[in-house]
Amino acid sequence: MTRTPRLHIPHPPARPGADPDFSYVTRVPAGSVPRPDPHTRLRDLPNELIYDIVRVLDDEGTAVGPWDPGLDPDELQFGLRHMLETRAFDDHMLRMHRQGKISFYMKSRGEEAVAVAAAMALKPSDMLFPSYRVQGLQIARGRSLVDLMNQCLSNSRDMCKGRQMPIMYHWKRGNIFSISGNLTTQYPQAVGWAMAAAIKGEDDIAAAWIGEGSSAEADFHHAMTFASVYRAPVILNIVNNQYAISTFQGTAGGEHRPFAARGPGYGIPGIRVDGNDFPAVYAVTQWAAERARSGTGPTLIELVTYRVDAHSTSDDPSRYRPKNEADAWPYGDPVERLKTHLIRFGQWSETRHAALVEELKAQVERDWAEACSYGTMTAPPFLDKNELFEDVYADMPPHLIAQKKQMRALEED
Amino acid sequence: MTRTPRLHIPHPPARPGADPDFSYVTRVPAGSVPRPDPHTRLRDLPNELIYDIVRVLDDEGTAVGPWDPGLDPDELQFGLRHMLETRAFDDHMLRMHRQGKISFYMKSRGEEAVAVAAAMALKPSDMLFPSYRVQGLQIARGRSLVDLMNQCLSNSRDMCKGRQMPIMYHWKRGNIFSISGNLTTQYPQAVGWAMAAAIKGEDDIAAAWIGEGSSAEADFHHAMTFASVYRAPVILNIVNNQYAISTFQGTAGGEHRPFAARGPGYGIPGIRVDGNDFPAVYAVTQWAAERARSGTGPTLIELVTYRVDAHSTSDDPSRYRPKNEADAWPYGDPVERLKTHLIRFGQWSETRHAALVEELKAQVERDWAEACSYGTMTAPPFLDKNELFEDVYADMPPHLIAQKKQMRALEED
Amino acid sequence: MPRMNMVQAINSAMDIMLDRDPNVICIGQDIGYFGGVFRCTDGLQRKYGEHRVIDAPIAEGGIIGSAIGMGVNGLRPVAEIQFADYIYPGCDQIISELARLRYRTAGDFFAPVTIRTPCGGGIRGGQTHSQSPEGIFTHLCGVKVVMPSNPYDAKGLLIAAIEDDDPVIFFEPKRIYNGPFDGDPDKPAVPWNTHPHSEVPAEYYTLPIGRAEIVRPGEDVTVLCYGTMVHVCQAAADFAEVDAEIIDLRTLSPLDVTTIRQSVEKTGRCVAVHEATRFSGYGAELAATVQEECFYSLEAPILRVTGWDTPYPHAFEWDYFPGKRRVAKALEQVLEMS
Amino acid sequence: MPRMNMVQAINSAMDIMLDRDPNVICIGQDIGYFGGVFRCTDGLQRKYGEHRVIDAPIAEGGIIGSAIGMGVNGLRPVAEIQFADYIYPGCDQIISELARLRYRTAGDFFAPVTIRTPCGGGIRGGQTHSQSPEGIFTHLCGVKVVMPSNPYDAKGLLIAAIEDDDPVIFFEPKRIYNGPFDGDPDKPAVPWNTHPHSEVPAEYYTLPIGRAEIVRPGEDVTVLCYGTMVHVCQAAADFAEVDAEIIDLRTLSPLDVTTIRQSVEKTGRCVAVHEATRFSGYGAELAATVQEECFYSLEAPILRVTGWDTPYPHAFEWDYFPGKRRVAKALEQVLEMS
Ligand SMILES: Cc1ncc(C[n+]2csc(CCOP(=O)(O)OP(=O)(O)O)c2C)c(N)n1
Ligand SMILES: Cc1ncc(C[n+]2csc(CCOP(=O)(O)OP(=O)(O)O)c2C)c(N)n1
Ligand SMILES: [Mg+2]
């Protein structure tokens, strides 16, 4: 006797109107996951790395367990500052979008630690292949917000020369690759970059970020296969913020196993980490970087977090999830948690925090004013229209020269 | 201090001139792997399913252990016959290629059990999505060799009407899908077919085959993701015959972990089976079919075998592997092993075997003669050339009607 | 008759087909519970169930590959690719499989899949939300390519596509989802209900695939266009005060050569217009066909007005977009030539 | 000067570049130890090491994606796609990434990747080993598309492609790897060493990308062709006894319009020939361009001789292949017209 099969459809834990339900999120006490030597062979790594969650900050804000990276107060304050700067930047840019000043924006609220801590754990010469939701990488690497704003404004100083939508930054000097609108394409590119480093005998490594939804794309598989086969010095990060646009992580295949579990099947260690736990993200990235840099091989990191705000300025999450879901997220907020930790150890205070928030707000506004002075969507200085035809090829071929002329002729009409 | 990384390049166990070395092949005694209930949840399945190898026939030819499917002598003889028929067919067709009678061929020598046993373990109404190297599926489902030969000859009775290279069969009535020249495309198609069965509440299942080399293609990942997310009633088989064309399985990512290990990361059970062990292949397929049919979900099966002959008639394996490597394959030959088993239990004899080989040889020759009577590459009856323009669309659009006329006009010139 | 915009008309087509034929299913990213990022599938999952309006993983190749398998198993899948810019990961399944399955199996297997996908620019989408890749797909034999320009056509053609036993790639010009657009971004947006073709029957009807429509008869020059450009070309003809015969191709492949030939034989001049890049774009096929078919009627070269041969730049959207003035200029030029 | 066939010439180009530039690497399926299924990389791994001539997994998307990353990190990867029919799984990386990277980063990042891939039919390869998908790639801005027709050009153009800072898709017409082929399968195979362009310098040289070559001057009709068809067209002109000016385009994108224009202005007639399917194929661009550029010189419509708009059928290879007689017929037709 067989039962009649029916198509299984994964269901999110809660829909609008229902109470948030994060009972599916693995909860383990901070400090409980062992930290193997980074040179350990895959087969000797403990399963807890995947099925539990690496956490360092406990509920009281104490850093505990073997993964505590033992960061100096300076470093932690640096991290906190850059998370707050990211948040201030995001908030400002969303406002600017609401005011019609930029055409599009994507925030990373709640996911700041994922980017900022990782950037700090890597060397400045390591090459980063970001998704669109890790703006903290740029900020932690010291990028001026004015540069980012210029891009969002497509103004005269836009590093993309107006060719990309807002947030699709790149930073050649800062070793941050260009963000693509096409999901996951950066993953095999990062692996290729890392392969090239290995071919050349250089010891820089590559790191790439995608969302959990993006892990369903072909390029995830390409990247994992090539990273495994050539033991490429690369860190492959999956930021599992529970949602793609409207679909929850189960639609991407996260219903049965953590995304980190994809790793071992390819011969690549997987680690799951609390993405809202700054020291934990730092420690796990550091561990993976050590593996990569020493030639031990690639690592797949799943960063468990929650997308607090809308997917983008084109999205309305109240259509598909409970309004108060963010508040129920069991791992809290990365900024609050690091702040509590610092305060607990006398390295920070509410006053300093409030002052920093104010300082950053003012800085963002100053930066915005400066960026606008390089042009906005409606006010000069504008980019030169003729730029439209540059950089398609290294040298402009005859048909583009002709088209450029044609455009100019039209304007003179 | 970090070591200078270098690109890791996987190396095959032996190159031409060296001694074959199959020390990397996991060897476990027959009967040692437990057989869990097919409805067991993934998390409760034992690791041995992946890291050991399901084997039933021991070195003496006795069927042992929990996976022994307990097939009747009739069934085993049926299996043996069809494996031998496959082999006779392959041998004949290779000869015909050497004689210039067909333009291309691909043998499955050494891999006959993979196809024949699986076909027998499935229901005739289950839909099969083959690769090019599982011709045993067709034969075990009772297909006339004449039909297959007609296709290889592109003759007047070719089911493809001359449109595909030899061996790219399909069999609508027999529920065997069309073979594509593009690797792995059938994998997500099989999943979609199975999803449709589930949507319609029908209890037929789908099964698909690819080679281990093909598992690197994007469609592997697509198939695994969709099968997992929708719990599709499908069996996904990877035939690991150690080689793609010239590259060994390590180049496809098999160096560190069995291909079966890819399953669990997606939430899909993986099983590794001795592909040259007829009852073992049968048992594992039956187990996976039961899972699929009952709605428990998909299974990834890795069939460990060895490609004894060249990749295709365009290949020369002596360029990349030791000449005598096949003889060193630790799992023997599927035909010999089943034969030994049957003889051991008094259900077969050398004489009957020799007679069957002769009978099949004669039958293949008769079939060939019949097929040739429907036309060959050089002798009529030929397919009608006008067929060239049919079936591009359901109805021929005007531009194809015009092109057809143009072709005819040219001929009449 | 009810008034619909393009989104509603497309939604209505799927609604009707899901209702009429239990084998019709929809699959795509965010199309189910959410109703689609452009809301084309709004309400359909609630009405027909999660098994028939299916939220898919972000894997275009998987969506198309599985849709082919479903099609082979008797369903009529309508797959949505969220933006045409994201169709490329599905290219192998489209080109190597979907387009060729019937041929390679001599008709024994086929997959009647419809692929819906929003295309075109003008929504500040930058280079990855503005593409018009239709030209690539018209080069494939075995798939049909359709692009409607208004709600009435969209519904009738989408139903026809879903019922078609051949695979159809159905491009939806997203700039005109909510209203016709004549190419001038500075004018206030016009809603569809001011346009005659927003009168859309609530019930089932089809329009034939493979048939172009003369949307404005004229004597002096034939304008070949489709999608958003149909509206731009009309505005351009008005602006240039040219008596243009404007043909909305509606189906790009197979092409309705008869309608085109008759028109160009009459007018003796032709301009082909599209938003996609020019080189090896669909306009090339139009020009090649027209000069083959009507050479002796032609009084001037066939001109092409297209997007420039660059990606679609965010900041220079309106310099890129082949708007009214660019089309008008070509109309004037082609009339001056002889 | 040494004589080489196409395979040797291509091998020599890579050999020289691997030697001259430590940043050049090769990656592809079976290209390393084995030397490639067509033997184009024979001996290169032995000479330059496993880190520079790399056997890849069977994942075209991975090959191109990783090659882009390598290119960004300063290497000059030469990626082989085993058959052009198998390039589609790499389409997204080619179209969305490789072609656009320089543009979207305003020149800050680029990937100088060369993609080599054998194309075309006539080897009994059936529908999945015979395709000519070049038309699709010519529609992309940001990649160059090259197809040589003889050993001398193959080597000079491949070296130029590898040195080019833009990505180049380098199509190799496999039917002429071992000898020129005039389209008649019944004639005995001719080896390259009877052909003047098999004289190939052993050392480094380049030919400019973007430049066509007049392989036979003539007065009555211009024939535009490339790859295998260059040989077929020459045979067809002989057969039809037509004084054709035959232009081997060599680079399909960017196109050498000047050479074409000058020729058609002289001859007044034009035939475009390729093996790929016709509808929206590259011949459409040629026809469109020629009539735009030379309308007033044209005395007859531009004809296209191409593969039929069907997949390439195994059994009817020679009915499908646009051979000598089909080209000859078009030459006669275009001369009769006026
Ligand atoms: C190839 C491709 N398909 C679809 C999209 C449309 N899209 C943009 S973002 C997104 C969701 C991505 O979700 P996830 O990877 O989880 O990242 P998150 O937004 O959560 O950070 C989708 C479907 C795209 N940009 N590219
Ligand atoms: C998409 C694609 N890429 C490359 C090829 C060329 N090719 C044909 S068979 C083959 C090797 C496949 O190896 P495997 O999957 O292990 O199957 P096996 O031949 O061993 O049965 C290759 C590379 C192809 N047919 N399709
Ligand atoms: Mg997400």
Ligand SMILES: [Mg+2]
């Ligand atoms: Mg194999």
